[in-house]
Amino acid sequence: MPTAPQQVVKPNIMRRIPMNKFLSAFALTLLLINGSAFAAGGWDDSSSSRNADFTAAEAKIKAGDYPAAIISLKKVTKAEPKNADAYNYLGYSHRKLGRFDEALEYYQKALSIEPDHLGANEYLGELYLQTSQLEKAEKQLEILDGLCFFGCDEYRELKGKIAEYKSAGG
Template structure:
């Protein structure tokens, strides 16, 4: 899956220009820039779980794990079944050596993805790799 593109749940046709700019920064792996943009977007759109998810994703890529975790949890308070936030929070848990918490996110995704989804498959693969190697692929 493209960086940060997973599981958007907010109305995509209602994306603000700032959100689109932030998403483009994430896709280009300009995470410092994305953090600045999503700080503004989440201030303007505090009920947008996709913005919180991409804000958290960018922070996680910068290894700012505590902040990222808070923002993923905010996204999940707004939308508990948000596919991207559940997958990426699971990956954060692996990066911070919390396998059981990552497996909880996998269970949530299993229930949310009745017929399977990329987010479930990707987190499952990451968990399996973590169990074998102690590392997270692509982290």
């Protein structure tokens, strides 16, 4: 009596893993692959975010070690003279040290490379507030308003700083 051929039963992995766990694992994989795009606080995934000096500078800025950050950032701009992010951070570091003239030069350099750089536009507005130039700060807010179609953190931050400045009698 002939026997029916036996089917080889292959486990279907999709049946063993609930769909929500599969999607979660897939999303996590995508984040890990593209993590550098998110790790930089919204900055693009350019070579700067992979540059060791740039990464070191970010850590130094977060720690408040602005002189050390400046040293690292100057190495970045030497290697990447068109790195708007590095010039923005140089402006930020100098501003935090009270070196407003240098900060202005670096923000202007960042914006000459990338006029739509949200961070540089915001921080330049903050510099203007620190140097009692409210009208120029408000101009930076207008620029951000034009760049941020549905609002963005940089716009909200500068708007809040301008409101604080005005309420303090500035």
